[in-house]
Amino acid sequence: xxxxxxxxxxxxxxDYDTIKKAHHGLCMEFYSNARNPALRVVAHDxxxxxxxxxxVVSNTYTRAELDQSLxxxxxxxxxxxxxxxxxxxxxxxxxxxxxAGLAPNVQTAQTIGPAPSAAQKAPENWxxxxxxxxxxxxxxxxxxxxxxxATDLIPTDYPGHxxxxxxxxxxxxxxxxxxxxxxxxxxxxxxxxxxRLAKSGLGGALELLEQAKDGMLSGLISASxxxxxxxxxxxxxxxxxxxxxxxxxSNADSRKFHVLAMAWLAEADVLENGGRDDGEDEL
Numbered sequence: 715x716x717x718x719x720x721x722x723x724x725x726x727x728x729d730y731d732t733i734k735k736a737h738h739g740l741c742m743e744f745y746s747n748a749r750n751p752a753l754r755v756v757a758h759d760x761x762x763x764x765x766x767x768x769x770v771v772s773n774t775y776t777r778a779e780l781d782q783s784l785x786x787x788x789x790x791x792x793x794x795x796x797x798x799x800x801x802x803x804x805x806x807x808x809x810x811x812x813x814a815g816l817a818p819n820v821q822t823a824q825t826i827g828p829a830p831s832a833a834q835k836a837p838e839n840w841x842x843x844x845x846x847x848x849x850x851x852x853x854x855x856x857x858x859x860x861x862x863x864a865t866d867l868i869p870t871d872y873p874g875h876x877x878x879x880x881x882x883x884x885x886x887x888x889x890x891x892x893x894x895x896x897x898x899x900x901x902x903x904x905x906x907x908x909x910r911l912a913k914s915g916l917g918g919a920l921e922l923l924e925q926a927k928d929g930m931l932s933g934l935i936s937a938s939x940x941x942x943x944x945x946x947x948x949x950x951x952x953x954x955x956x957x958x959x960x961x962x963x964s965n966a967d968s969r970k971f972h973v974l975a976m977a978w979l980a981e982a983d984v985l986e987n988g989g990r991d992d993g994e995d996e997l
Contacts, residue, residue, distance in 0.1 A: 846919035864964075
């Protein structure tokens, strides 16, 4: 595929709103040209390329990969000396922090004593993990509720793309459908953000619970506490899987609802200007 930024007509450093407006304008142009038999084939080909470009740049991860691939070789060489992928950067910072504190820790080892054992840290990890789990589950519940509200906004009389409906609505109804999809897109985006944060929190809580469980196994911890910890780990893994699934759905539907909002807005414009065929029914 060609450079997505060139296809959308925006600069590589353009913000999300600028790209979204450019995509909107190109969609409007497509729907106008698609009704002209002489331009229909070209319009459909262009629309396909526009949608592929939008899919790449509207997603944070794929856009980051694109930006890296578009970076000139000389800049990549320079950047490689100062930048690290996220996980490597974290390791680098942790290493520096450890090295900085190593000398004084060695000097005062006799004073401060050995580091707490896994068994000693288990109660603290357990309490922190329970709080992190509660916050993450609340965030996940909020995100899922927002996503369900988004899907509830989809009109039952005119679901999907306007081109699949033989019977056309009035211009006002088409505008209302467009607004419904637009609101659904925003809700789905908000849901994706909350669910993504929840998944991150669940991952942190799960890691702490695993550490707490290891500490309980090596210490004199009651069996009831250990069993409760194991059960919570199982539940967290279930929630983590749930978060992964809803993240994918809300992210995909957010983009889909945005495209459909643009399509119905263009349809309303056509209907408002007398584009409806005489033989089509108006609801």
